Structure formats: structure tokens, C-alpha cells
Amino acid sequence: MTRITVAKGDGIGPEIMDATLKIILAAGAKIEMDFIEVGEKVYLAGNTAGIAPEAWDIIRRNKVFLKAPITTPQGGGYKSLNVTTRKFLGLYANVRPCVSLHPFVSTKHPQMDVVIVRENEEDLYAGIEHQQTNEVVQCLKLISRPGCEKIVRYAFEYAKQQGRKKVTCFTKDNIMKQTDGLFHQVFDEIAKEYPNIENEHWIIDIGAAKMADTPEAFDVIVMPNLYGDVLSDVAAQIAGSVGLAGSANIGEECAMFEAIHGSAPRRAGQNLANPSGLLQGAIMMLNHIGQTDVAEKVQNAWLTTIEEGIHTYDIYKEGVSKQKVGTSQFADAVIANLGKTPKILKAVSYANSATLHLPAYQRKAPAEKTLVGVDVFVDWQGTDPNTLAEMLKKIQLNGVELTMITNRGIKVWPNGFKETFCTDHWRCRFKPTAGNSFNKENIIQLLQNAVQQKIDVIKTENLYAFNGKDAYSLGQGQ
Numbered sequence: 001m002t003r004i005t006v007a008k009g010d011g012i013g014p015e016i017m018d019a020t021l022k023i024i025l026a027a028g029a030k031i032e033m034d035f036i037e038v039g040e041k042v043y044l045a046g047n048t049a050g051i052a053p054e055a056w057d058i059i060r061r062n063k064v065f066l067k068a069p070i071t072t073p074q075g076g077g078y079k080s081l082n083v084t085t086r087k088f089l090g091l092y093a094n095v096r097p098c099v100s101l102h103p104f105v106s107t108k109h110p111q112m113d114v115v116i117v118r119e120n121e122e123d124l125y126a127g128i129e130h131q132q133t134n135e136v137v138q139c140l141k142l143i144s145r146p147g148c149e150k151i152v153r154y155a156f157e158y159a160k161q162q163g164r165k166k167v168t169c170f171t172k173d174n175i176m177k178q179t180d181g182l183f184h185q186v187f188d189e190i191a192k193e194y195p196n197i198e199n200e201h202w203i204i205d206i207g208a209a210k211m212a213d214t215p216e217a218f219d220v221i222v223m224p225n226l227y228g229d230v231l232s233d234v235a236a237q238i239a240g241s242v243g244l245a246g247s248a249n250i251g252e253e254c255a256m257f258e259a260i261h262g263s264a265p266r267r268a269g270q271n272l273a274n275p276s277g278l279l280q281g282a283i284m285m286l287n288h289i290g291q292t293d294v295a296e297k298v299q300n301a302w303l304t305t306i307e308e309g310i311h312t313y314d315i316y317k318e319g320v321s322k323q324k325v326g327t328s329q330f331a332d333a334v335i336a337n338l339g340k341t342p343k344i345l346k347a348v349s350y351a352n353s354a355t356l357h358l359p360a361y362q363r364k365a366p367a368e369k370t371l372v373g374v375d376v377f378v379d380w381q382g383t384d385p386n387t388l389a390e391m392l393k394k395i396q397l398n399g400v401e402l403t404m405i406t407n408r409g410i411k412v413w414p415n416g417f418k419e420t421f422c423t424d425h426w427r428c429r430f431k432p433t434a435g436n437s438f439n440k441e442n443i444i445q446l447l448q449n450a451v452q453q454k455i456d457v458i459k460t461e462n463l464y465a466f467n468g469k470d471a472y473s474l475g476q477g478q
């Protein structure tokens with residue numbers, strides 16, 4: 001018996017959760033449940049997190065959380081509970097299988113069987129944003145080695161366990177050489193440990209186009225958070241419907257399982273919604289807690305029901321479907337099919353699908369880190385970079401000089417193009433002259449000089465070399 005936490009959520013949530021629980025209990029799931037309240041009611045009661053502290057205690061105690069979709073009220077200060085849950089509980093891997101159910105559910109991609117493994121904790125979702133000048137705001141993209149290692153290893157271990165042939169990595173490391181570059185580098189390192197699984201890397205733009213056009217070319221695809229957010233919805237939609245896909249959010253201690261769609265408020269309370277997405281989440285949960293026989297039984301009964309043409313309104317199609325049913329009738333049809341296996345769709349076997357246990361991250365010996373310069377970011381309303389360079393030369397130190405100015409990453413001094421559009425946000429790079437070294441005192445001195453010269457410094461970014469290799473971006477055009 002495993003004790004799990006259940007949240008029925010908002011909108012169609014309670015109906016699809018009731019249907020899902022009825023099916024898995026009928027199939028013999030050995031679970032005890034603690035029900036918690038999350039979402040709209042909690043938000044509107046004044047809790048901007050959408051969840052009460054006592055509910056966290058229950059989630060953390062049980063470690064396994066089955067969650068129906070919730071409604072995030074529009075406007076003012078409400079934080080997405082999904083993002084908060086993933087980060088608080090360290091749910092670093094988001095796993096979304098997207099399989100087409102051709103010919104029973106319309107799709108342009110009858111052969112599609114892709115699993116998206118999305119990094120879930122970092123990247124632009126760190127939510128660190130600042131306005132720095134009148135015209136410029138920034139969002140920090142943070143990518144960490146442990147974050148990359150955990151997600152990439154998870155993708156390969158998942159592929160190995162599920163007998164999948166290939167893991168593909170999507171990044172934009174031709175542009176983001178440090179952040180996406182690290183993700184790609186770690187992918188290459190870890191891929192070597194799995195010689196029996198094919199590996200490849202695609203630049204995200206053409207990779208996404210290929211996935212939307214020829215998804216059968218892919219098997220497991222691993223990617224950083226933002227790309228994964230976008231592409232996992234695309235993958236689910238082109239497989240047939242976002243209403244059919246579930247997702248697992250996996251951490252070292254805890255895990256959360258859900259449908260990928262939202263609370264569809266307009267469909268609520270009418271016994272219309274398709275419970276399949278949440279049921280898919282629940283099946284992943286059953287595998288996760290080691291009840292693989294029950295998971296397999298439910299999945300094969302569900303495939304049989306889809307194959308019999310018993311469909312909810314969202315996938316019902318004249319000529320293909322046989323019977324249009326509501327949420328609870330669909331659940332009853334799946335229950336009636338428990339023990340059956342599909343005839344045309346591929347029956348599943350989950351013999352090897354229990355929890356993946358990954359080795360803990362091992363921190364490597366630190367590289368030798370040397371300070372080699374500083375980027376001083378300046379808010380300046382002028383337009384001619386040569387004027388700014390003259391001002392900045394007045395703050396130079398003995399042995400430390402201005403080497404470059406960029407505007408939105410494009411080099412505008414020295415030898416800029418007058419055609420380059422400049423905003424009020426300037427990156428001014430100071431480096432030691434030949435034969436000199438650089439230290440933190442130099443930065444303090446530069447900033448003091450800038451204050452005296454009335455130069456509006458908005459931030460600095462230290463330039464480092466690790467083991468003698470420069471670890472910062474060049475200016476575009478440098």
C-alpha cells in the first residue's frame with residue numbers, strides 16, 4: 001500500500017480526478033489517499049501561492065502527488081502553483097510521452113512515439129528579472145552543471161529502461177555558447193556512458209521543425225526548460241490532442257503526476273471532459289510506485305477503449321468513433337475493459353518500468369578560476385558610442401583599459417557601424433593591458449571613478465577564465 005496525496009483541482013479537475021481514481025482503484029491500485037485543497041479557492045482566500053502550509057506538509061510526507069489541473073486567477077500577484085511545486089520539491093525532470101493513436105484519433109503523424117524529457121528547474125524559469133534602464137529589461141538564464149547532468153542522465157536511464165533506441169538533444173548552442181553550450185557538452189559527456197543508445201544533437205529551430213514535420217525520426221528528446229515547455233505542447237498536440245497526454249515531474253525525493261492540459265473552466269460540471277490526460281499521469285504514477293502490473297492493466301484497457309471507438313467529445317469523429325460518451329461513462333468503459341489488450345494499437349508491457357534510481361550528483365574538483373576583466377553596464381542616453389568611449393577612458397586605471405563597448409551584444413566600439421541601432425543599455429568591457437593582471441580592487445576603483453564622472457553604472461559582470469580558458473561571450477562582430 002502506498003500513501004499518496006491527491007488534489008482534485010478546479011474546473012473539470014474534480015470530474016476527471018474522480019474518473020481516474022475509479023479506474024485505477026478498480027484495476028487494483030494499492031493506494032491510500034490524503035486529499036488536499038489547492039488552486040482557485042485557496043488563491044481567492046488570499047493565499048497568493050494557491051496552497052496552504054499544511055498541504056505542503058502532507059505532500060512532503062507522502063512524496064507522491066497526483067494533481068488535477070487548477071485555475072490560476074487572472075491578474076495581481078498570483079504565483080503559478082505548478083512552477084512553485086516543481087521548484088520547491090526539486091522536481092527536475094518533466095517527462096511527457098506523446099504517442100499517436102492512429103487510426104482511432106486523428107493525427108497527421110500515425111507513427112509518432114516521442115518522449116519529451118524537459119529540464120524543469122532552471123533556465124529562464126529562475127524568474128530573475130530586472131529593469132535596468134528606461135528602455136531595457138533583462139531575464140537571467142541560469143544553467144547549472146548539476147541541472148544538466150541530472151536531466152541528461154535521466155533521459156538516458158529512461159531510454160535504457162524503456163528499451164528506446166535514441167536520445168536526441170535540442171539546444172541553441174550556436175548562439176548561447178555558454179548556457180546551451182554547457183547543456184550540449186554535458187549531453188556529449190554522458191552519452192558516452194551509454195554506448196548502446198544512439199545519440200544526436202539538433203539546433204532547436206530546425207530540430208523543432210523536423211519534430212513537427214517528421215516526429216517518427218525521434219525517440220527520446222531532452223532539452224532545457226523553455227524549449228521543453230513549448231515543444232512538449234507541440235508534440236502532444238500533433239500526436240492527437242493535448243487532452244490525451246499526461247506528464248510526470250520527477251525529483252530525487254518527491255514526484256508529481258498530472259495531465260498536461262488546464263482546468264477547461266467552460267467544460268466544468270457537465271460530465272464532458274476527457275479524463276485520459278490525467279489517467280496517463282496516474283499510470284506513470286503507478287509505474288513510479290512500483291505497481292507496474294496495475295499500470296499495464298489500466299493502459300491496455302484504456303487503449304482497448306480508444307480502439308473500440310468509445311470517445312469523449314474532444315476526440316469524437318463521425319465515421320471513426322462509435323459512441324460519444326461523457327467523463328463517467330468513459331471511465332466505466334475503461335473499467336469494463338480491464339484485463340483486455342488492444343488488437344490494433346500496440347499493447348504495452350511495463351515489466352521494467354519501476355522508479356529510476358539515479359546516482360547522486362558528484363561535484364567535480366573545482367577548476368582554477370582567474371579574474372581577467374569586468375563588463376561594466378552603463379545606462380547612457382547618448383547615441384554616439386565614440387562619445388561614451390571618451391567618457392569611459394576617463395575612468396580607466398593604470399594597466400586597465402576599455403577594450404570594447406557593445407549595445408544589446410553587438411560591438412559598437414571600436415570600429416562600430418553607424419547603422420547599428422543603439423538603445424540606452426551599454427556593456428563596457430575593461431581588461432588589463434599586456435603584462436598586467438586584474439583584481440577585485442580594480443573593479444572597485446573603476447566604479448568609484450565612474451561615480452565621480454557621473455557615469456550611471458547599472459551592474460557589473462566579472463570576466464573569468466577557468467583553467468586558463470576564457471568563459472564569457474565575445475561581442476557580436478568582435
Ligand code: NAD
Binds near residue numbers: 068
Ligand atoms: P485548457 O487546457 O484548460 O483548455 C484548452 C482547450 O482544451 C479548451 O478548449 C478546453 O475545453 C480543452 N480541453 C482541455 N482539457 C480537456 C479535456 N480533458 N477534455 C476535453 N477538452 C479539454 O487551457 P486554458 O483554457 O488556457 O486554461 C484554463 C485554466 O487552466 C487557466 O486558469 C490556466 O491557468 C489553467 N492551467 C492549469 C494547468 C495545470 O494546472 N497544470 C495547465 C495549464 C493551464
